[in-house]
Amino acid sequence: AQLQCKLLNIHVLLDYIEFVHPLLRTPLSHPLSINGNWMGCFTKSMEVCEAMYFAGVPIWLIHSKAYISPTMNVVHSVGLTYPDEIVRATYTENGVAKPFPSI
Numbered sequence: 001a002q003l004q005c006k007l008l009n010i011h012v013l014l015d016y017i018e019f020v021h022p023l024l025r026t027p028l029s030h031p032l033s034i035n036g037n038w039m040g041c042f043t044k045s046m047e048v049c050e051a052m053y054f055a056g057v058p059i060w061l062i063h064s065k066a067y068i069s070p071t072m073n074v075v076h077s078v079g080l081t082y083p084d085e086i087v088r089a090t091y092t093e094n095g096v097a098k099p100f101p102s103i
Contacts, residue, residue: 023055032056 015038023032031054040058043049052059060078061068068074090097 020052020055020057024051027051027054030054034058 019035033056035056035058038058040060041048041052042060042062043052044062046061049059049061065077092098
């Protein structure tokens, strides 16, 4: 599992360097089509949200409704849910938490 995690991190980094980073350095005046192969980005930052949107990265803005501008185009408002089949417990080895690093 750790090897798979590292390989996925490398794959994501290469995609970021090749596709996203150039668009963040020189943003376009219009958004690109969303890349459906990418999981996307979760953020609380409006600046990150806008930059990723224009780079064609799927984006989820995490905010309370009170902080979202009435002029913002929200396609779908989604509530946070936890499917029953997903394990949310922290992985431990000998009683010590060993979660994977965030990517």
